[in-house]
Amino acid sequence: MDSGRVRTEKVIQKEEKTEEDFDHTRTTILDWNSFSTFKITMELSLAHPALKAFMCGSLSGTCSTLLFQPLDLVKTRLQTLHSNMQPGSARVGMVTVFLSVVRTEKLIGLWKGVSPSFVRTIPGVGIYFSTYYSLKQHYFLEQGPGALESVLLGAGARTVAGVCMLPVTVIKTRFESGRYSYVSVAGALRSVCQTEGPRALFSGLTATLLRDAPFSGLYVMFYSQGKNTLPQEISTSPYAPLANFSCGILAGVLASLVTQPADVVKTHVQVSPHLYKRTADAVRYIYNEHGFQGFFRGGVPRSLRRTMIAAMAWTVYEQLMARMGLKS
Numbered sequence: 001m002d003s004g005r006v007r008t009e010k011v012i013q014k015e016e017k018t019e020e021d022f023d024h025t026r027t028t029i030l031d032w033n034s035f036s037t038f039k040i041t042m043e044l045s046l047a048h049p050a051l052k053a054f055m056c057g058s059l060s061g062t063c064s065t066l067l068f069q070p071l072d073l074v075k076t077r078l079q080t081l082h083s084n085m086q087p088g089s090a091r092v093g094m095v096t097v098f099l100s101v102v103r104t105e106k107l108i109g110l111w112k113g114v115s116p117s118f119v120r121t122i123p124g125v126g127i128y129f130s131t132y133y134s135l136k137q138h139y140f141l142e143q144g145p146g147a148l149e150s151v152l153l154g155a156g157a158r159t160v161a162g163v164c165m166l167p168v169t170v171i172k173t174r175f176e177s178g179r180y181s182y183v184s185v186a187g188a189l190r191s192v193c194q195t196e197g198p199r200a201l202f203s204g205l206t207a208t209l210l211r212d213a214p215f216s217g218l219y220v221m222f223y224s225q226g227k228n229t230l231p232q233e234i235s236t237s238p239y240a241p242l243a244n245f246s247c248g249i250l251a252g253v254l255a256s257l258v259t260q261p262a263d264v265v266k267t268h269v270q271v272s273p274h275l276y277k278r279t280a281d282a283v284r285y286i287y288n289e290h291g292f293q294g295f296f297r298g299g300v301p302r303s304l305r306r307t308m309i310a311a312m313a314w315t316v317y318e319q320l321m322a323r324m325g326l327k328s
Helices: 002-046 049-084 094-105 107-111 114-139 147-177 185-195 198-202 205-228 240-271 279-290 292-296 299-323
Strands: none
Touching: 049 094, 049 107, 049 114, 049 147, 049 240, 049 299, 094 107, 114 147, 114 185, 147 185, 147 198, 147 205, 147 240, 185 198, 205 240, 205 279, 205 299, 240 279, 240 292, 240 299, 279 292
């Protein structure tokens, strides 16, 4: 009787020990999983600041592109409208083009070309900001760049992004012009390669760089110099994002006015590459047909769009970088 009770107690003790071992093992596994998750989180938070800059830039560019795509479409239509107009025709303005698009293509027509814009913006703005951040950290870690250095910094970052994304820029411009019946970005790329050759995807490279590199360089200079003039109490106040946005608007207007002629030339070359063998041919044609003012066609919608996009992109980018603990 006693021996049977002893055996029963041993069995119970063994089962209890087994449960304790199981609980210990499960706790160890959970602790290890928690540690692994914490380790991965820490690695992501500490490593690759350039990747963080890429993510912040892509997000900021996506938001601004979605909001201001209609202005880009109106700008492109204004710049390419001359080929369908008879000599002596009344001047067509921004509002007229806007209403025409809404009437013939409905409200959604104002966002025609938004797909290639996204395909270009998400990686393009990310490449721009990550390149800008990397160059700034490498060359200006101790002190901020001066006026001329800001121009070189912005222009260098934009050149890298512009060359990488030029094929998508060509497709975007053609989507917005209304002259091509492309269905998708992939289909457009395939059509251009088959009918015109891959070289057509890089049409307008010179004009694009002449437009984008100076714009970004001048924008960064005006923007950084404008921020430096802000009083310290404003820069550290809750109104700092609004003040930075205002500096961005001023910088965008000034940079847009300087680079508008290159934008007009770029649009002509990319929409009708068969008409212009060289960038100089497009410049000569615009001047002969429309005079000096032809280089500023579509300037209002472009200035509005580039100014608002750049101001919003930089403001959102800097706020996101600050939340990640990085100095933009």
